[in-house]
Every structure is written in C-alpha cells, then in structure tokens.
Amino acid sequence: MSAGANEKRAFKVAVAGQPNSGKSTTFNALTGARQFVANYPGVTVEKRAGSFSYRGDKVTLVDLPGTYSLTSYSLEERVARDFLLDEHPDAVLNVVDASNLERNLYLTFQLLEMELRLVVALNMTDIARGRGIEIDPDLLAGELGVPVVPTVGNRGKGRRELREALWEVCTGAIDVRSGFRIDYGEALESSLAPLERAIAGLPEILNRAPARWLAVKLLEDDAEAAKLVTGVTEARDYRLSSS
Amino acid sequence: MTINDLSAGQEAQVVDVTVSGATGQRLLDMGFVEGTALKIVRNAPLVDPIDVLVRGYHVSIRHAEAKSVEVELL
Numbered sequence: 001m002s003a004g005a006n007e008k009r010a011f012k013v014a015v016a017g018q019p020n021s022g023k024s025t026t027f028n029a030l031t032g033a034r035q036f037v038a039n040y041p042g043v044t045v046e047k048r049a050g051s052f053s054y055r056g057d058k059v060t061l062v063d064l065p066g067t068y069s070l071t072s073y074s075l076e077e078r079v080a081r082d083f084l085l086d087e088h089p090d091a092v093l094n095v096v097d098a099s100n101l102e103r104n105l106y107l108t109f110q111l112l113e114m115e116l117r118l119v120v121a122l123n124m125t126d127i128a129r130g131r132g133i134e135i136d137p138d139l140l141a142g143e144l145g146v147p148v149v150p151t152v153g154n155r156g157k158g159r160r161e162l163r164e165a166l167w168e169v170c171t172g173a174i175d176v177r178s179g180f181r182i183d184y185g186e187a188l189e190s191s192l193a194p195l196e197r198a199i200a201g202l203p204e205i206l207n208r209a210p211a212r213w214l215a216v217k218l219l220e221d222d223a224e225a226a227k228l229v230t231g232v233t234e235a236r237d238y239r240l241s242s243s
Numbered sequence: 244m245t246i247n248d249l250s251a252g253q254e255a256q257v258v259d260v261t262v263s264g265a266t267g268q269r270l271l272d273m274g275f276v277e278g279t280a281l282k283i284v285r286n287a288p289l290v291d292p293i294d295v296l297v298r299g300y301h302v303s304i305r306h307a308e309a310k311s312v313e314v315e316l317l
C-alpha cells in the first residue's frame with residue numbers, strides 16, 4: 001500500500017465467533033458507541049458495523065452472526081461464510097471463549113483453513129481461571145501461527161492490545177498467513193489431494209476460495225461449495241463450446 | 244448403544260455419529276466427536292430433552308438426536 005504518511009487508511013475487519021463467546025461485547029469494547037446496523041442485500045440476518053481509529057487509520061469492524069461452524073446448512077452460517085469469502089476483510093477477529101476452548105477452536109480451525117488473516121481474542125479468561133483453566137496465550141499463538149490476545153470483554157481488558165494486533169495485521173506489519181494445516185490422515189488426504197489439484201487448475205475458483213478449504217468442503221458434500229465449482233466449470237464448458 | 248439408552252449419572256464415550264446433514268454437523272459442532280467422554284446429567288423418561296455434560300459444558304439434545312450418537316460405557 002503506497003499511502004502517504006498523512007493519508008488515513010481504511011481497513012475492514014470481520015468479527016467471527018461462536019454464540020456466547022462474548023463476540024458482541026468485544027465488538028462494543030473496541031468500537032464504543034460508534035456502531036450502526038449494516039444491512040446487506042439479499043439476506044435478512046443483520047450485521048452490525050462500527051469503527052475505531054488507531055495511529056491515524058480507520059478500522060471498521062463488522063460483527064458477523066455467531067456460528068458454531070461455517071457450513072452452508074443454516075442462513076447465519078452462510079451469511080458469515082459468504083462475507084468472509086467475498087468481502088476480503090483485511091483481518092478477521094476470532095473471539096473465543098477461553099472456558100470452552102476446545103469447542104471454540106473448532107471454528108478457529110475452519111477460519112484458518114479459509115486462509116484468513118486471523119487475530120484470536122482469548123475472551124472470558126477470568127471465567128476460565130475461576131474454573132481452574134489456565135491458558136498460555138503465547139503457546140497457543142505459536143501453535144496456531146496467529147496473534148492471541150487474552151481479553152475480558154465486559155471489563156475492556158485487553159482492548160488496547162487487541163486494537164494494536166488488529167492494526168498490525170491489517171497493515172501487514174505482521175504476516176499471519178500461518179500455513180496452518182490439519183492432517184486428516186491417509187484415508188482422507190488421498191481423496192483431498194486430487195481434488196486440490198483439480199481446483200488449483202481453475203483460477204476463477206481460486207479467486208473465490210482457497211483450494212484446500214474447498215476440497216474439504218466438497219468431501220463434506222457441502223451444497224454451496226458444489227454450486228461454486230459447478231458454476232465455474234459450466235461457464236468454462238460454455239466458453240469452450242462457443243469458441 | 245446410543246446416548247438414548249443411557250440413564251442419569253452414566254458416563255460413556257462417543258463411538259460414532261450416525262446421522263448426516265445439518266443435524267449431524269451440529270452434533271459434531273457441539274463436541275460429539277469420536278472418543279469424547281460425556282455424562283448424562285438428567286434424562287427425561289418420556290419427553291425431551293436430555294441434559295448431557297460434554298467437555299465441561301451442558302448440551303440439551305432430543306431423544307431423536309440422542310439415538311444418532313453411538314457410545315460405549317466408560
């Protein structure tokens with residue numbers, strides 16, 4: 001980005017998390033009262049948007065619907081997923097409930113497989129501690145390959161560090177394309193490999209979604225993923241037959 | 244044996260989820276993954292739901308869904 005020193009840059013950050021992870025509380029802590037309800041055409045699920053300024057730049061946050069997963073079975077999940085794929089956010093803030101870390105990381109893995117530039121807010125660390133759960137944020141950050149910031153959303157704890165981390169990821173000051181990869185084992189990998197290779201040969205698809213993520217979704221028999229691929233291949237067949 | 248066959252207080256671990264589609268996905272999302280330990284907290288004998296403790300949190304599922312989670316006793 002070749003913005004001048006005085007030029008204010010605008011970044012877009014999607015906020016994703018499971019229901020009751022403190023997503024909206026974290027969103028409010030970061031943006032204050034400067035939020036409005038964003039209406040997106042074609043869907044009835046609302047996305048709230050708000051912003052904060054950091055080091056002269058404007059960071060706009062879009063609060064996605066809380067989802068346990070990112071499949072295409074429900075409207076909320078499709079809305080969240082389409083936004084993440086189509087709107088190309090500069091960063092994604094993934095709010096996770098530290099007291100239910102295992103279950104929350106399931107969504108985190110899906111976001112990482114979508115090759116999004118993630119910052120993890122390790123929220124409700126106070127409740128986790130109350131249950132005797134102590135999580136080492138640096139160790140988690142090392143395993144995931146993305147910044148992890150401990151927060152207590154309703155007390156604003158970690159707000160400054162979170163803004164800093166988001167800004168750093170948005171500006172590219174830190175690179176968080178972590179290369180995180182789940183090994184699904186020989187049985188699945190041998191099916192994923194040819195799918196990945198086939199998808200990699202379709203640039204129209206790669207603009208929309210990463211090859212490995214799409215291969216996993218196709219194996220899951222995900223209807224929207226199948227539609228994406230058939231849409232592209234049919235258009236390609238049409239061009240070939242009419243040329 | 245499925246979760247539906249368990250009674251309150253019994254502990255088991257997940258062997259398989261036998262339903263696909265949205266219900267299967269949601270059960271997996273809720274942590275009913277092969278090898279996961281669970282405990283039946285309360286079990287309504289005739290009407291739904293069943294209160295299951297998984298990984299430290301409570302999940303309420305219907306009997307119909309409970310029949311789709313194969314388990315073995317611990």
